[in-house]
Amino acid sequence: MAIQKSSHTFTKIHLKALRTNNFKILFALSFTMFINMFSFAQDIPKKKASIERSEKDTVTVKTDSIAVSELSNLEIEQDSTLTDSIKPKKELLDNKVVYHADDYTRFSKKDNKLYLYNNASIEYGDMNIKAGMIIIDHVKNTVYAKGIVDSTGNYTQKPVFKQASNEVEPDSILFHTESKKALIYNSKTAQGEGTVIASITKKENDSIYFLKNAKYTTAENLDDPEYYIKLRKAKIVPGKKIVTGLANLFIYDVPTPLGLPFGFFPQSETQTSGVIFPTFGENNTRGFFLQNGGYYFAISDYLDLAVMGDYYTNGSFGIRVENTYAKRYKFKGNFSFNYQSLITSERGFSDYAKNVIYNLKWSHSQDSKANPTSRFSASVNLGSSTYYQNSINQVDASSFLNNTLSSSVSYSKTFTGEPEVSLSLAATHSQNSQTQVINMTLPTLQASVGRIYPLAPSEGTKKGLIQNINLQYNVRGENQITTTDSLFFKKEMFEEAEIGMIHTIPLSTNFKLFKYLSMSASSTFNEVWTLKTIERSFDTDDREVIDNTVDGFDAYRTYNFSTSLGTTVYGLFSFEKKGKDPKIQKIRHVMRPSLSYSINPSFDQYYDTYEVVSADGLTSEDVSYTRFEESIYGAPNENFSSSLGISIANNLEAKVKDKDSTATEPKTVTLLNSLNFSTSYNFAGDSLKWSAVRVTGGTQLFNNKLSLNFGATLDPYALDNNNSKIDKFNIDNGGSLFRLTSANMTASWSLSSDSGGKDNKNQDGIERNVQSGGRDDDLFGVSQDFANEQIQDKKGKDDEEEKQNFYKFKIPWSLRLAYAVNYSNSTRQNEISSHSLMFSGDVDLTKNWTIGASSGYDLKNVGFTYTQLRFERNLESWRMNFSWIPFSTNASWNFFIGIKSSLLSDLKYEKRKQSDKSL
Template sequence: MAFQKPSHTFTKIHLKALHTNNFKILFALSFTVFINTFSFAQDIPQKSQPIKRTVKEKDSVSSSLDSLLIKPVAVKEQDSTLKDSIKPKKELLENIVKYHASDYTTFNQKKHKLYLYNQATIEYGDMNITAGSIIIDYTTNTVYAKGILDSLSNYSQKPVFTQGSSVVEPDSIIFNTKTKKALIYNSITEQGDGTVIASITKKENDSVYFLKNAKYTTAEDMEDPEYYFKLRKAKVVPGKKIVTGLANLFIYDVPTPIGLPFGFFPQSEKQTSGIIIPTFGEQNDRGFFLQNGGYYFAISDYIDLAVLGDYYTNGSYGTRLESTYNKRYKFRGNVGFRYENLINSERGFPDYSKNTIYNLRWSHSQDSKANPNSRFSASVNLGSSRYYRNSLNQVNSGAFLNNTLASSVSYSKTFQGEPQVNFSLTATHSQNTNTETINMTLPTLQGSIGRMYPFASKSGSKKGIIQNINLQYNIRGENRIQTTDSLFFKKEMFDDAKAGFQHSIPINTNFKLFKFFSLSASANYNEVWTFKTVNKSFDPIERRTVTEEINGFDSFRTYNFSTSLGTTIYGMFNFEKEGKDSKIKAIRHIIRPSINYNINPAFDKYYDTYEVVSADGLTTSDVEFTRFEGGIFGSPGKNFSSSMGISVSNNLEAKVRDKDTTATEAKKIILLNNLNFATSYNFAGDSLQWSPVRMTGGTQIFNNKMSINFGATLDPYALDNNNNRINKFNIDNGGSLFRLTSANLTTSWSISSKKGDKKDKNSEAIQENLRSGGRDDDLFGLGEDFANQQIKDVKDDETPVDNGLYNYSLPWSLRIAYALNYSNSRRENQISSHSLMFSGDVQLSEKWSVRASSGYDLKDFGFTYTQLSFERDLKSWQMNFSWIPFSDRAQWNFFIGIKSSMLKDLKYEKRRQPDIRL
């Protein structure tokens, strides 16, 4: 309900069902109306000079009317207070007050006080107060709010003061509705990521609070915070900042020497620019250092920039630029550039060396809703081949074992219609960090016109060999560059670039044969354009072949034909017997055999010869070559080819009794996901017409937790005494039907407890691995930049019941990868590689966790790259210890700091970095 000040209040009469007197009731009501009528009257002001009113004459007709004919009108004289210069006094309460209480609401007319008791609520403008007891004093414009004592003498229903976005939970509060000032006792206020606990708070206005003997903390337990900053005096501007005088750190109410004569805590709800505190450390070869310090620029709501730097006292330095951008429903991505200038030893010493390394990364993805007909994406990771191995920054520890760097930037466009037209532009980059070889395409152009059925009916399905004839057009153009690390982005890099276009028109058809077989046939026309050809000749003086490059347009055309025949065979083995509920219900075997035939004509018209002349001037031989040799799309085939390919794929599935007794159907499991055999026979070959049989297979067991993949190569031909293949079957040479030339086996097994399988694939350390070209797990280790990783508290949905007994399950996870490769192509009969990789983590207690990743080389008998990590959750703090015990990157790193992003610079980090030799 709404009420006004006492002089404007209607008196409320409570009528009770007692003995009544109508005359007295009417008299009381009349008197009440009379009193309230006078209560609305205003004081008569002092007489002042009256303001004359000027009336504009309308027309002559109206002015000529006889005044006797005008009937006098009783005009109520307007109050002069509406016309004088004195402004009326403001009401005591400018807004309507809404209030409510569960037990009672009473108003004391003598003291002009309103009393609200039990679950009291009052709203005044943007202010809201809820408390056990509220008293409004109209004479002093003051609101008193406090809690009440319950039946057990406990102080309950403490006030909650809300004004705008500010929420305060004190023990009691005094608020002046006129000055908007307030005194708040024992308040708890959330400010950004932290909480302010103050014994006395003075609210100066809507945007300024003054505190005395306050505590600032990010702990969750306000009754007993594990740490806090004690603020003797402080000024709070909600949503902007907290400025303090003397402040020092308390841990469980124990003061520490960590303190400041004054402090500034930013409280902006938006991202703001600011300094990033570096990490201090020491390295034997390069002295003391500062790492990952710099400045963060909050450019806008869509993009930011972090400029970070490293410095070593021996002169080495590094810099990092990291930027993230995001526009909702449009695109998102991040860009990073890293540069390090590394100096080893001291100038003048024999082992002095200097090296510069760099790395550029860019990731961009477009929202599918932005434009369904065009798409732009980028994934770039390029730079020095030795960057991840020589880098001193611990951020790159997880990418130490990377052997390749790859990049791709592409734009694609689709033109809807009949037929549909697609084209794309792509720039790719592939870099081997061991050989330092770089292959790039700048750019690759691809275009296609959708599949067309010239003989199909406009309505209905396509039937028969004629109606299923279809064709399409494809074009591909490339500018391919092959270079090395030392020539990357230099002029010499583009000297040997090769460019060309490839046009292809495939024509296909398919139809059913004898109901159970599917027959398909295709012919392909191929045309290649190139801008660089070669010419070869023999130099009789130098006694060598001379290759000359010829710049200019040239082209060649080829065509081929192929057909394939395939079917699917199903075999069912039923194990169910009447009256018996067997565990295995049935096994289904699926076989997909196929035969294909290919014809490639000989295009020897594109081949020329040159003569090799002996020292005495005689021609010894004619050597054939093609001017298209070394082209990016190959060269035309010189020999006629007619071959047949044979392949068989198998799949085994089983239906078993479900462990769930409520299930109505049997459970289907995969016994063998695939088992494939493939070989070919060359009809045009004069020897070794059969190619080796390639066998591959794979399956998953243990409820898809373990995957197994295997493969083998079986050669039907024998070897001679020099271990060369001969045109004689191995079985005819005293051996078996096939000769095992190679084999491989890879397995990966991931197991975990029920709670241990909840791993965060989007964690910052995993994302850093992926951006660097690594794995999406910790099998090869993780980065060690604990200070810049926002460690989030993972809370379980189920809270264990404390019954006084220790009953704690240990969440754990284990990942194992095993690889075995066997080689016997030339009777070497050896295992070329044999390794076991593993990583795992276990949560020893609710706060302790351990993680490890390592491997063992079963061939050379040695441990591979090993990393151990220990983590301790200290509620509002986080402690980490990472250790690489051996290898060239042997190091350790200890870190302890506050989890809150606002106070993450309050940290201690100590590390021993590896002594990397350049």
């Protein structure tokens, strides 16, 4: 240790003779005295003793009004020197600096710099920087961050710069703490759904960035993006917009002629309005077309609207309006209206035709938490009966085979209490696209009073015949309308409306009989109201029956009685033996037999007669009829009925040894979900007292992948030579015990290479099918609206994990089969009335290539049914689809390629070719 000399620590003072000037000394003393006499404002005044406020005692002080007025006229002058005009020196940094480094933190007094090395981090205000090395310059007020080179020579620990919600990953960064400006080199910045890669970025402030030679892409591999838009010069306002100069598209670093002299990329974090670019194609008779182009209105966070249109060069056009709305914990729904004016041929030709079709769909559902006592729901699908068959918009291609349109709008309200009262109001609609017949109820009113036990004890459980007696009250009123497509919502439609109401009071009880039998008895009283009846007569001149409608209120009342007796029988068959452990250990058979008896009295008081005179006028016959024949709830019984019903339900299950050696219990396997037999015997019938035996059953096999259902009708009576049923048993007529009159079987099988099953790739198209009233599968194909599906990324977490591995040697696939056969033999025709096989499947040829098909084969008529072939190529950031319907009146194909990102969804190419449906 070095010893410092004393001369280095003490200052030498040399005394020298001073010259004096008396006059100047006297002047200096006089000036000092003058300053001390008048300049006292800088003195610190003494603090006065504080006076505590008294809350209890009050003192009244009388003041002289003259003195107060004089004091009020005095002006108190404040010395300007109380506030120091010299501002204190600004601190070196505005905020507290928090820093850290793994290896070392070194401060250089010479350079006035702080060095941080290895996993360095610094926080300054809303700024956060992490890097391999950070240098803080306290003189220039700058922060410099860069990565470090490891032992292998790789550049690691690149900086991560984060300020507010903006995050940048550059190679290096220079940040000025006072101006908040920064220079960023080789940065990657996430902007909305995309990423901006720039060689040099100048950060002007928190909301403006300037870039040079940048790339904008939505690709996942940022080191080698498959495509990007090159921006020569650009300005970024994070979360709002990107404004560029000359920009063009590069695919794998190869420039394309697709570009713009300037560009604008919105970067809003919320939904925004914008133009929907159409797709183009060609129709054989309607020429070239543009489809599904329009404008999207982002009205609010709860409501949006899309207005789109189609145009064909022969003058045909279409308009489509789509709307979705939602309010959390309240309701959600969607609405769409399609209108198409289709022109065939050209004006002046004989085959010129103009057809207008439309379709309206509305779906509304209420959250169960919104109101537990009231509920409103809607599912509407109505319009032209031939809309799906004649529509040429590819959005409707998957609904081509729909035969029925149905709708329901309902509101229900429950009034809690004892008893509970419920009320519902609904409007329904059913429309057949083949017959064009429309059935509607406008509206249907239903009300009911909850079950009442008048004889039940006030406390405890209800036991026995008497205590279980209960009754209810139900009322239902309808306004039914049956019309055709041509009269839909015209005045003629309402003229044939039928109005009726039915009141029902069921009285029932149940009890145990002989411990093992369950018995129930019920009686029902009905009263039907109607506003229209008929009066029937026979016209002897025209030889026809005439019905005259009688307007006015009328009613009839009926009642009936029924009882049932049932039990459950269990049978167990064991295959276990000493020293043996069989695979099938036990089989359990559950049988539920039941007997039911019902009586329906005759209400012939509501029946009248009319006289039918023969052509020669010599004989006449009285024919019975009831004026309530056209009532919407049917007519009262004219004949007495007393019948006994017999049914047996069966279920078979097996206990099978589990393959898992660690399992302690055998596995339960269902052999038969159900096997049911039913028939009835009419005591009051004069002939054919036994009804046909109906057999139904179903089961699931192969781990519930195969669903099998079957049914058959067995008639005990024989047929005569004219194939008419006679009152003679078939076995007594030289035949078997029963005559098979009809049978049916359906099977559906879902297979896939994944034993655990996999989700259907076409789920989005299936949901559109269901919304249009079609099947809940893809056996009839799916929608070809690829433009709206491109933003739905179907890759999941498993795909991300497999990205680093080789592709599976087993090709993933899925197959869905549906088989149906129907047999008819009611009049000895002995034929297969229908026999078909439908199938749909997808095969992943590679990780990015998928092919699929939906088709069927009519085994009776020998021919393929509606067929659709699908091809899909996943191009990482892009998606390519091709769909082909090779034959049928809806034959067409559709090719699409576009970027998945919704931001660049208009960067696409789509080509469609449609056939001439008029053929």
